[in-house]
Amino acid sequence: MTGHGRWRGTIAATLALVMAAASPARADDGYRLWLRGEAPVGPSARVTVRDETATLRLAAEELTRSLPAGIADVTLALAADPQVAALRLPTASLGDEGYLIRRVRLGQRETLLVTGNSDRGVLYGSFALLRQLATGADATRLALASSPRVKLRVLNHWDNLDGSVERGYAGQSLWDWWTLPDFKDPRYTDYARANASLGINGTVLNNVNAKADSLTPRYIAKAAALADVFRPWGIKVYLSARFSAPIELGGLKTADPRDPAVAAWWKTKADEIYRAVPDFGGFLVKANSEGQPGPRDYGATHADGANMLAAAVRPHGGIVMWRAFVYADTDPEDRAKQAYSEFKPLDGTFADNVLVQVKNGAIDFQPREPFHPLFGAMPKTPLLMEFQITKEYLGFATHLAYLGPLFTETLAARTGRGAETVADVVDGAAEHHALSGMAGVANIGRDRDWSGSTFNQANWYAFGRLAWDPTLGAEPVAREWAQQTFGTDPGVVDPVVRMMMASREAVVDYTGALGLAHVMATGHHYGPGPWVSDLKRPEWNPVYYHRADRGGIGFDRTRSGSDAVAQYAPALAKRLADPATTPERELLWFHHVGWDRRMASGKTLWEELVAHYDRGVAAVGTMRASWDALRDRVDAERWGKTATYLAIQQREARWWRDASLAYWMSVNGRALPAGVAAPAHDLAWYKAQLFPHAPGHPE
Incomplete structure (x- = not known):
């Protein structure tokens, strides 16, 4: 058992830096994002930690830094701790990452307990506690319990090895590949902290338009250095893999996934990565799209390619995220139909550690698209939602466009299979898949405000919150972001939220x-x-x-045109086939x-x-x-x-x-x-x- 006093020096030093950053004499450049808790005025809370891990230490530091005056005593403990277990709290349903916050009597004292079945759960609970207090919750009545509905909550960085960011509007890449692994920029820690505050638990470091160099020993060492920074914050690293790497790096004459030599090369490469990064998450793959190599180059299927890579990472517990964005070189009858046409026939053929990553719409992150017809059409395959947080089609960094309504509009859409929603597919509830996921193409760069503007930060925030729970509403998420970003004054928060909620529709x-x-x-x-x-x-x-x-x-996507409506479930397809029953907001998409x-x-x-x-x-x-x-x-x-x-x-x-x-x-x-x-x-x-x-x- 370890009290927080062991880390008092570290916490005090951190606290001094935060107090200096909060000085009224210093202009606010947005660097602190929504994590703007100030040092407490008056006596600080007593924070006790009943175990010692790097993650619990970080949780304690967060609370010591930011808990307001009036919170006298907080305890961080795992649910398996004997004193916590004796309370018989409902922790079994929390899973590996959930948390519970409750006022309890622990030993001889009253305390506010933050617990979970893992130290990550306790970390997420600590941030949830701070979020509740920052948005006006009554500290005397706190009783919270939450578990993520989506297992993998991942940022996709379209960052290139030369420091540029494809579709990035917030400066150069956050990763300084040139100075890694030797120099670990403090911003890497701040980035991880921001993600942990939202429950984001994975990051893909490099562009889906990948270079094979990312898989060389030099760059594996750089990824390992970032993994070391991120690990205490509950974040795994992933890499985008170039499918032709066995040719470019291994000297093979083919990358055919059915060739035993190709499979052996990938297994050896996976083993090499896991020696450097024991908790490496796995691979993200863009294949046979926009000129990227893939299994179809050899007459093989997407499942052949994904399963070969899945076998390479399986012994280490890794997964493969295989993108369904297949924008082929040949002119399709209707570009919107391609992904469904290639992937629907493969339902049930993917390995159980593969997720098919599907964009929210069938074209490409437009200001408004109907939900992708693959959601609801591949019940035997876990489908990982891909949203774009960076605003490639919504005004770049300079246009205010809060994407919460775009995210929730998609997630709440009915697939046409009874009451099933897209969110039910994404979180695995529809078919009880063990794997589930949501990915967001990041809007993060080296700008001091991280995302190119203050309001762009809200899209990072909204993605994280909705990845944790896809049923959260866009407006409540906007309000809690505004309260943490600008303070709780309704005279500021109310007009800011109105601006945010109207902004995406204005762009449309x-x-x-x-x-x-x-x-x-x-x-x-x-x-x-x-x-x-x-x-x-x-x-x-x-x-x-x-x-x-x-x-x-x-x-015209009806039977008289491309017949793309037929890719939706019959009841929905029937409505969309008639202009009179098609929502007007989607009329010209289908007719x-x-x-x-x-x-x-x-x-x-x-x-x-x-x-x-x-x-x-x-x-x-x-x-x-x-x-x-x-x-x-x-x-x-x-x-x-x-x-x-x-x-x-x-x-x-x-x-x-x-x-x-x-x-x-x-x-x-x-x-x-x-x-x-x-x-x-x-x-x-x-x-x-x-x-x-x-x-x-x-x-």
């Missing part, structure tokens, strides 16, 4: 509502480009997706309809589309006015950067609106409805705008 409105998708400029995806039609492959061109002509607009179609509002489709563009621009103006009113209630540095970004967003929302309307009018030959402002320039002007050095896009 000014970029392309009613089911329009992929109308962005090609390559870098910055700004509008619905007119692009001259690229080599049809599905590279926005005109492929909107199909606008003089008679109407939208992609090509006339410009004069009468909408629920009574407007024609053309009038409704124009109204959405204007509504989106107006919503940004409202957000900007709301933020302006908070100038004296938010620290100057974070207020100023956000105000500047909202001004950029308002300007670019108008650009999106004007350029899009100019193009649609050139196609449909229609005038704008009465009273609607004309675009500021002609279509030629908008087409002439070029941005060859937009961020996040490899040149």
